[in-house]
Amino acid sequence: MPVIAIIGAQWGDEGKGKIVDLLAEKARVVVRFSGGDNAGHTVINHYGEFGLHLVPSGIFYPGVTCIIGNGVAINPAVLIGETAQLNQKGVDTSSLFISDRAHLIMPYHILLDGLEEQSRGGKAIGTTRKGIGPAFTDKTARLGIRVGDLLDREAFLERLRPILEYKNTILTKIYGADPLSLDEIYRQYCQYGEHLAPLIRETTVMLARALDRNELVMLEGAQGTLLDPDFGTYPYTTSSSPLAGGGCLGAGLGPTRIDRVLGVFKAYCTRVGSGPMPTELLDTTGGLIRERAHEYGTTTGRARRCGWFDGVAARFSTQVNGLTSIAITRLDVLDTLPQLKICVGYKLEGQTIDYFPGSITSLDRCQPIYEELPGWQSPTSDIRDYEKLPAQAKQYIARLEELTSCPVSIISVGARREETIHKAPIL
Numbered sequence: 131m132p133v134i135a136i137i138g139a140q141w142g143d144e145g146k147g148k149i150v151d152l153l154a155e156k157a158r159v160v161v162r163f164s165g166g167d168n169a170g171h172t173v174i175n176h177y178g179e180f181g182l183h184l185v186p187s188g189i190f191y192p193g194v195t196c197i198i199g200n201g202v203a204i205n206p207a208v209l210i211g212e213t214a215q216l217n218q219k220g221v222d223t224s225s226l227f228i229s230d231r232a233h234l235i236m237p238y239h240i241l242l243d244g245l246e247e248q249s250r251g252g253k254a255i256g257t258t259r260k261g262i263g264p265a266f267t268d269k270t271a272r273l274g275i276r277v278g279d280l281l282d283r284e285a286f287l288e289r290l291r292p293i294l295e296y297k298n299t300i301l302t303k304i305y306g307a308d309p310l311s312l313d314e315i316y317r318q319y320c321q322y323g324e325h326l327a328p329l330i331r332e333t334t335v336m337l338a339r340a341l342d343r344n345e346l347v348m349l350e351g352a353q354g355t356l357l358d359p360d361f362g363t364y365p366y367t368t369s370s371s372p373l374a375g376g377g378c379l380g381a382g383l384g385p386t387r388i389d390r391v392l393g394v395f396k397a398y399c400t401r402v403g404s405g406p407m408p409t410e411l412l413d414t415t416g417g418l419i420r421e422r423a424h425e426y427g428t429t430t431g432r433a434r435r436c437g438w439f440d441g442v443a444a445r446f447s448t449q450v451n452g453l454t455s456i457a458i459t460r461l462d463v464l465d466t467l468p469q470l471k472i473c474v475g476y477k478l479e480g481q482t483i484d485y486f487p488g489s490i491t492s493l494d495r496c497q498p499i500y501e502e503l504p505g506w507q508s509p510t511s512d513i514r515d516y517e518k519l520p521a522q523a524k525q526y527i528a529r530l531e532e533l534t535s536c537p538v539s540i541i542s543v544g545a546r547r548e549e550t551i552h553k554a555p556i557l
Contacts, residue, residue: 132389132557133347135374136457138354139393139447141401142372143427143434145459145542146394147171150187150350152540152547156557158345159195159337160188163380164370165352166203166235166265168258170427174545177219184209186350190221195340197333200231201370201380202352203265204277205240206322228326229333229382230278234319238297238310239264245305257403266369268293277330280323287316334382341387346557349377349388355447356401363490366405374451392539392556393453395444395530397461400434402427406494409437409473423463438471438500441533446486448534455556457540458527462549467505472529475499503529510543516553527553 136153138144151173154160167183174180175190182189184204186196198204213223239261246264247257257263268274273293279286291312298309340347353372356362361373370376374391378384398419401407410416416436419425425434447453464470476483476496487493506520513519519527519541531538541551 133341133349133383133387134390134392134556135349135351135377135388136392136394137351137374137377137451137453138372139395139444139451139453139456140354140399140440141356141407142169142352142354143400143402143425144354144394144396145457146351147173147182147187148459148542148545148547149392149394149457149540150348151175151190152550153556154188154191154194154348156346157188157194157348159197159340159347160186160350161197161199161333161337161347161381162186162350162352163199163201163377164372165368166260166262167205167208168260168262168368169352171352172545175547177221180216180219183212185212185216185223185226188348188350189216189223189226192222192225194225195336196226197336197381198226198228198232199333199381200229201376202229203233203235203262203269203370204228205235205260206319206326210322210325226329227331227333227336228277228329230276230281230330232277233265233269233274234277234280235261235265236275236319237315238294238301239268241301241307241310242297245301245307249305263369277326280319281327281330283320283323286319286323290316290319337382347383349374349381349383351377355393355451356443358450361446361450363405363493366403366490390454390556391452392455392457393447393451393536394457394459395439396459397439397464397526399437399440399443400425401437402432402434406490406496407435407437408443408476408493408496408498409440410435411437415467419463422466423460438473438498439530440473440498441530442473442476442484443486444530444534445484448536453534453536455539455554456530456534456536457542458530458538459542461523461527461541462509462511462543464505464526465509466507468507470503470505470526471500472503472533473498474501474533501529511549513543514551516541516551519551
């Protein structure tokens with residue numbers, strides 16, 4: 131059986147949670163490989179509606195092993211609270227495991243995230259202030275504390291003491307904030323360690339054994355390609371790679387193990403936070419899409435910026451991820467619009483370009499070149515057969531396939547599992 135990576139192909143919030151929930155029934159292992167609780171996946175099924183932030187979306191299927199991989203930054207309080215909420219609604223979380231190599235979000239990460247954003251003033255990046263960026267900074271600077279460190283209290287204290295001394299110097303001397311208490315943090319995280327100890331594993335061994343048994347492994351991405359720190363709209367990006375390549379690093383798999391890469395796109399574009407977005411709509415159409423789709427962040431509740439589908443960015447996303455197929459979500463949101471637009475190129479300083487610039491200064495100056503298509507102005511939420519879609523909707527999907535040079539396999543026409551059209555097989 132293959133390893134399939136499910137990747138956000140825009141700026142995040144594409145509906146990956148539903149797609150993973152939909153496909154996880156066939157999987158034996160689902161691995162969340164990047165980000166932290168700054169990302170949220172909304173899943174609606176027979177258990178209810180859930181906003182998942184750390185737990186993989188495969189958790190709703192008995193017999194599916196769910197792993198929070200080494201590439202995730204974990205706030206233990208959030209994870210413990212999330213599992214408790216799932217349990218309260220009857221969801222069994224006994225198949226959830228955590229990589230001992232995953233890094234912890236500490237109290238100083240959250241505090242510094244807010245202080246750093248505040249210090250940027252009008253040039254704030256627009257982080258969720260969950261401590262994700264500072265946690266990944268510490269990981270790279272070799273100042274991080276990992277989940278496995280909680281299993282040895284003496285070693286944990288020895289690790290924490292000099293790091294907290296350094297962080298308190300920054301907090302007090304640079305930001306004028308109060309220092310954090312070593313005793314309080316140590317006691318609290320020891321309690322977290324006791325709670326999480328049964329879940330902590332060497333997860334690369336678990337994955338290797340699953341692959342040896344020829345079991346289907348699914349890699350669940352967080353955020354989206356255009357927030358990647360290398361290939362996204364840097365510096366208005368996230369702090370870990372949401373790309374398919376990041377799935378190898380964040381789960382502990384070799385690149386030759388991934389057989390399929392499914393990219394998830396909305397039928398239009400959205401973005402939360404600052405940074406360029408060439409097709410953003412600041413008119414009534416943008417507002418109509420936002421309200422019709424309830425485009426507000428799962429994690430922060432912030433209103434999402436809405437715009438037409440960006441074919442240039444989509445083609446770039448397809449290339450850097452090596453997408454083998456595409457899932458289109460929220461098609462039903464466009465049901466009422468008489469005319470639709472798709473960005474097929476950019477105008478930059480009088481020149482037409484068909485690539486996604488690496489410079490945000492250039493991207494910010496790009497003007498979208500639109501192609502207009504007729505809307506279908508009829509409901510699609512009850513349709514399950516691709517051939518029964520209105521002709522204009524099929525024309526729209528076909529144009530997206532042409533622009534990305536990648537086949538569409540799944541079309542979502544609503545939030546629930548069953549509100550889905552399977553156009554072509556993925557596996």
